[in-house]
Amino acid sequence: MKQTINFILNGEPVSVEVEPHLTLLQVLRDKLELTGTKEGCGMGECGACTVLLNGKTVNSCIFPALEADGKSVMTIEGLTDGQGHLHPIQKAFIEYGAIQCGFCTPGMVLSAKALLDENTKPTEEEIRHGIAGNLCRCTGYLQIIEAIKAVSGQ
Amino acid sequence: MQDFINIGKRIPKMDAEEKVTGKAVYIPDLKVPGMLYGKILYSPHAHARILRIDTSEAERLPGVRAVLTGYNTPPIKFGFYKDNPPLKANKVRSFRDEVAALAAIDPDIAEEAINLIRVEYEILPAIFDPEEAMKEGAPLIHEEHLGGKEKKPTNVLNLPWRLIAGDVDEARKNSAYVAEDRFKVTWVAHCCLGTSGCVAQFDMKSNLTMYSNTQIPSLAQKDYLDALSAMGLQGKKVRVIKAMIGGGFGSKLDTYAYEYIAILLAHKTRKPVKIIFTREEEFFATSPRQPAIIDIAQGCTKDGKMTFRDIRMTLDNGAYTSWGATTPSVMMMPISSLYKVPNVRYVAKCVYTNNTYSQAMRGYGNPQATFAIDSQIDILAEMAGIDPLDFRLRNANTPGEVTPQNFKINTCGLRECIDVVAQRLDWRQNRGRRDGRGFGMASMIHVGGGARVYKSDGCGTIIKIDDFGTVNVITGATDMGQGAETVIAQIVAEEMGVRVEDVVVTHTDTDICPWDVGAHASRTTFVAGNSARGAAKKVKEQLLEVAAKSLGESPENLDIRDRIVFSKNDPEKKSPLGKILRATHYAAGGKMVMAEYFYDPPNENLDKEFKGNLSVTYAYGTHGVEVEVDKETGQVKILKYIAAHDVGRAINPMLLEGQVYGGATMGIGYALTERLILQNGKVMNPNFLDYKMLTAKDVPNIETIEIETDDPSGPFGAKGIGEPGLVPTAPAIANAIYDAVGVRIKELPITPEKVLAALKEKTNLK
Numbered sequence: 073m074k075q076t077i078n079f080i081l082n083g084e085p086v087s088v089e090v091e092p093h094l095t096l097l098q099v100l101r102d103k104l105e106l107t108g109t110k111e112g113c114g115m116g117e118c119g120a121c122t123v124l125l126n127g128k129t130v131n132s133c134i135f136p137a138l139e140a141d142g143k144s145v146m147t148i149e150g151l152t153d154g155q156g157h158l159h160p161i162q163k164a165f166i167e168y169g170a171i172q173c174g175f176c177t178p179g180m181v182l183s184a185k186a187l188l189d190e191n192t193k194p195t196e197e198e199i200r201h202g203i204a205g206n207l208c209r210c211t212g213y214l215q216i217i218e219a220i221k222a223v224s225g226q
Numbered sequence: 227m228q229d230f231i232n233i234g235k236r237i238p239k240m241d242a243e244e245k246v247t248g249k250a251v252y253i254p255d256l257k258v259p260g261m262l263y264g265k266i267l268y269s270p271h272a273h274a275r276i277l278r279i280d281t282s283e284a285e286r287l288p289g290v291r292a293v294l295t296g297y298n299t300p301p302i303k304f305g306f307y308k309d310n311p312p313l314k315a316n317k318v319r320s321f322r323d324e325v326a327a328l329a330a331i332d333p334d335i336a337e338e339a340i341n342l343i344r345v346e347y348e349i350l351p352a353i354f355d356p357e358e359a360m361k362e363g364a365p366l367i368h369e370e371h372l373g374g375k376e377k378k379p380t381n382v383l384n385l386p387w388r389l390i391a392g393d394v395d396e397a398r399k400n401s402a403y404v405a406e407d408r409f410k411v412t413w414v415a416h417c418c419l420g421t422s423g424c425v426a427q428f429d430m431k432s433n434l435t436m437y438s439n440t441q442i443p444s445l446a447q448k449d450y451l452d453a454l455s456a457m458g459l460q461g462k463k464v465r466v467i468k469a470m471i472g473g474g475f476g477s478k479l480d481t482y483a484y485e486y487i488a489i490l491l492a493h494k495t496r497k498p499v500k501i502i503f504t505r506e507e508e509f510f511a512t513s514p515r516q517p518a519i520i521d522i523a524q525g526c527t528k529d530g531k532m533t534f535r536d537i538r539m540t541l542d543n544g545a546y547t548s549w550g551a552t553t554p555s556v557m558m559m560p561i562s563s564l565y566k567v568p569n570v571r572y573v574a575k576c577v578y579t580n581n582t583y584s585q586a587m588r589g590y591g592n593p594q595a596t597f598a599i600d601s602q603i604d605i606l607a608e609m610a611g612i613d614p615l616d617f618r619l620r621n622a623n624t625p626g627e628v629t630p631q632n633f634k635i636n637t638c639g640l641r642e643c644i645d646v647v648a649q650r651l652d653w654r655q656n657r658g659r660r661d662g663r664g665f666g667m668a669s670m671i672h673v674g675g676g677a678r679v680y681k682s683d684g685c686g687t688i689i690k691i692d693d694f695g696t697v698n699v700i701t702g703a704t705d706m707g708q709g710a711e712t713v714i715a716q717i718v719a720e721e722m723g724v725r726v727e728d729v730v731v732t733h734t735d736t737d738i739c740p741w742d743v744g745a746h747a748s749r750t751t752f753v754a755g756n757s758a759r760g761a762a763k764k765v766k767e768q769l770l771e772v773a774a775k776s777l778g779e780s781p782e783n784l785d786i787r788d789r790i791v792f793s794k795n796d797p798e799k800k801s802p803l804g805k806i807l808r809a810t811h812y813a814a815g816g817k818m819v820m821a822e823y824f825y826d827p828p829n830e831n832l833d834k835e836f837k838g839n840l841s842v843t844y845a846y847g848t849h850g851v852e853v854e855v856d857k858e859t860g861q862v863k864i865l866k867y868i869a870a871h872d873v874g875r876a877i878n879p880m881l882l883e884g885q886v887y888g889g890a891t892m893g894i895g896y897a898l899t900e901r902l903i904l905q906n907g908k909v910m911n912p913n914f915l916d917y918k919m920l921t922a923k924d925v926p927n928i929e930t931i932e933i934e935t936d937d938p939s940g941p942f943g944a945k946g947i948g949e950p951g952l953v954p955t956a957p958a959i960a961n962a963i964y965d966a967v968g969v970r971i972k973e974l975p976i977t978p979e980k981v982l983a984a985l986k987e988k989t990n991l992k
Contacts, residue, residue: 107255108248110472112419113505117914120419148248158246166242169880172888173707174245175419175472181246200922207914209417209473210707211884212891213922 077141081106082150090137097121097132099140100147108148108178112207119206122179123147129186129205148178151185160223161185168219172210180206184220193224232720233942236880240712240731241470241705250470253423253439254502261425262291262329264491264501265336266484267343268511269318269325272580272907273352273365276316276325276345283342284328289335292494293328293343299490302456304449304481307383307547309368310583312486318347319367319545320580321908322511324483329491329499353381354907356542356577357519367545367578381578383543387554389562389836391630392569397534401525403609408521409598410973413514413902414895416587417919420472422512423502426488433463434489439471441478441704442744443736445680449481453489468734474706475892476586477512479746480548484511509912513585514902516553517542520598524567530612532621534569535599537561543576544583551576551584552679553591558836560595560953562631563844564671565603565621570630580907586746588889589949592672593896593956597974600668600957604964613657614961615648618669623846632837633844637935637945639872640669640846646931647850650868657965662857663865664966667850668957674845674874674937674945676749676827678838684826685754686740687761689718691769691819693811695789695803697724699761700732702742703754708948709881710750714758716877717941721762722769723786724803740822748845748946751877753827755941760823768819773806827939843937845945847871849890849958855966857985860978862898862963864926871930874937874945882947886930889951895920897956901975 074089081104090099100106100123109132112120116134123132124146151159161184164170171177180203187194187202194202199220200213208216244250281293296315304310314323326343330336351365358364359381366379373380398404425437434454440446443466450464471478484501492499503511519540525533543551554574561572607617622644627635647667648654657665676683688700699718705711711731719726733739742754770781773791777784777799785794791806793799810816830838852866869886876882899918903910911917936943956974964970969984 101255106248107251110252110420111254112421113914115505115913115915118419118505152247158243162246165246166238169236169238169884171239171242171245171707172709172884173419173471173473174241174250175252177245178248204921204923207417207419207919207921209419209475209892209919210888212887212889212920212928213925214887214928215880215884217922 075138077138079140079142080144082146092138094137095133096123096135096137096140099137100132106147106149110175110178112175119183120176120179122182122206124182124186127186127189129183148182151181161188164219164223168215168222170211170216170219176206176208180208180216188224193226196221230720232716232726233877235716235878237712237716237726237878239709239881240715252420252470252472253425253437254420256425256437256469258425258427258498261498261500262331262495263333263336264327264329264488264499265340266324266487267326267340269321269323271318271347271349272321273350274318274347275350276318277348278346279326280344281326284339287335287339287342289331290339291329291331291497292491293326294490294494295326300457302453302486304453304486305547306549306551310483310546312483312490320582322582324487327487327491329495352580352907354579354581356540356579359577359579360575367580383547383551383576383578385551385576387574389558389570389572389631391562394534394536394569394571397569398525398536401533402528403606404523404525405602405606405609406523407602407605407972408519409601410519411594411597412517412974413584413904414900415509415514415902415917416473416475416477418473418475418477421503421505421508422482422484423500424485424488425498425500426492427498428492428496432459435465435467437467437469439469439478440466441474441706441746443468443704444702444741445744446481447736450489453486457493466736468704471706474745475588476590476746479586479744482512506912509902509917510582510909513548513550513583515587516550516584516591516594518594520594522598522602524602524606526606526610530607530610530617530620532565532567535561535567537572539574541574541576542579542581542584544579544581546583548583548585550586555832555836557591557595558631559673559840560592560599560671563623563629563633564596564599564669565618566623566627568630581904582909588892589953592670592949592953593893596668596670596953597956600954601960601972604961605970615644615653615667618644623671632839634839636843636939637874637937638844638846639933639935640848642933643846643848643870643872644669646870647848647868650929651850651852651866660968662966663852663854664962664964665852666958666961666965667848668954668961669848670846670950670953672845672950672953673747673841674752675842675939676753676829677747677841678829678831679747680743682743682826683749683753683829684824685742685757686822686824687757688740688822689761689765689820691765691807693804693808695728695807697722697729698732699729699758700739701754701758702740703733703750704745705733706745708885709878710754712881713751713877714754717755717758718762720942721759722766725788728789748948748950751944752940752946753825755944757823757825759941760825761821764821764823765819768821772810772819773801776806776809777801842939843945845872845947845950847950847954849954851958851962853959853962853966855963855981857967860981860985862976862981864894867926867928869928869930869951870933871947871950872933872935872945873947874940875934875943876932877942877944879932882932883930885947886951887928889949890928890955891920891925893952893955894959896952896974897959898975
């Protein structure tokens, strides 16, 4: 009953055989061994599993893998360029102390990317809204908000 | 002020790149060849007798490798009271009781198989209210548990917490004003974003390797060794390897049933076994903060000098006993030593119920006690007709004081903290208007220099320098995201004169790392920091001695900077660090430049009366808050939040602010939104939709203020800051709500419903 899905993953075409009940998160983590995407709740409530699907954030833990067919998926592994250079959002997270235990970080960074791709100069309110679906227990969010402000030149 | 190169600098966390790129490996990311997946079956009842367990169908499912129950496993008992077997036989005492467990070749099969286990129960009367559980004739949670003078069966634990100083009854008689109230606090969850999990693996000699996310590697090692002994594996070795920890906050200060179950399954199958909790399990099968019923009375003289504090507390222990049952000992700290109060009485009882059992959580009892104490300070101040700011200043602790619990207060910035908060809130102008906007403050004391909870409060460090000048620091400390490795690297770099980027910190493996009592009591920067500094001093001495020979200079004239050893007198005499190391290593009769240092602070165990100088220094702080309360909806909005802390010295202000922001945010949740709802013992909201931790939209901007008192015993003057950030949050908010609308909420969380009900009651009374 396996089906083959084809999609663009971090800029490269991939083809994977999947059982139809699998989530995108399971395919990414278990089949493709991209463990940068985290599972925090498995119910689409915490945002740790956030990936970008055609540039928009999705909670991959409740997103059916089959629906990724023909689309473009970006995970945290795709954010650094081929030479291992960090994306400006990643640099800002490091520089502003936006990371503690780090478990929410990959999802948080990708939510920030989706936000800034759409809105290069978000207000603080828009930043807070943009990452409201990503829970963080360590930081109290403030240094994350500062980091995103800094990337957008504010 | 000294001129530091690395101390006081906003240096990013050393593991930040790994984490921000998704390369950091947490337990769920870990795969060991041949690994099986474990799954646990929990009780569907709060209290029941197990009549029959039929595992045959599960055992027959292809892919299942082992099924265990309490009837076919060795008699392991774990927890502070050793009252908890990993798999329960005969009886279940709470909904989280583990009844059976299995290992299968993949998680789906494990899940399917667990549903094939049939268990028959006879339901027993259950009890969920600790006050009811104390009564004669209440259902017994552990029939074999005897207590009291008569050694009768009882639900009250044999942990008679009792601190008496001075004469409370006499002081009460002589008080001009006495406030008397009952406060209640409930369960809240740690909500670590990474759920619990481990991988247990035995080698051919039956030595155990545990991949774990523990905060207490050395103590967990002992727990596992005890388990191996109970399994008939005496003399075997245990190695604990820490993966990256997805959040701690005290949740990993005990070992849990799932870890022993993984060990049992791994031993049975001779395969590595991994157990990872779902979020639902994380909510109902790990241990939250203790709920408490707090009866408190405090008194003062006519001019607002505190006379006594009298507290009786009942704690819901749940069905089993973790280290968390010792939180009353930490509650004694604010009860005896927050503000100057000469007469103190504190009696606490921990009571078995059929609820989930509680555990350590950031602050370890302190937030519960401080909520009652510092809420009531405002009540008392009002009775005495004194501005609560003046009341606090009048009773503020001061350096040199010895408190009723025999704490010797060394440096103490409490007065400065109170002053700065008042100033930032423009307190005298703003307070007392009752116009829907209100101002409140509350203070805290916590151990600042470790705490002698166990016999040792020590931490070891080993430092070696390799051929190329890299400084390898091997520490007992645990980094769970707070930044211990970075702070330790800064301390070592400062002491030695090397660069932070030349320091590599290893802290993940009990086969390699020295002993440490664990990441608790906000002790890591202080204790592991002092330990690292001691080792750095020793290794530098060795290094300069070796360099002295090759440079023809006396060691005391030499120093290190920017990877160069140089003479302070003769700029010509210098050599790269690596070159000196290589010369030492390659020379005939050469030596290893390497040192170890064990630091155990001069902290005292509490004596039989629960008195003693628990910590060599104490951390103080004050939070101030401005709120707006909507009288129509009961909604509380935080407009301004000031967190002032006596931190000794900020080794890394950026990481320190992160601790305060995170702590205060957790504290705001504790005050306003968070509650693990238990209905007849069952957790009703085991998910993030129904358990309301703060999101980025909810958290107010928090202004942190660091008061640097440069503590003489701290590493470069530093004190602990891991827990203080959430200790005074709830009372500060409750006080601000009172100032805004004149209602006093004595039960957490302060939900809009409670505020509305109180407002209604107030109107009805008029």
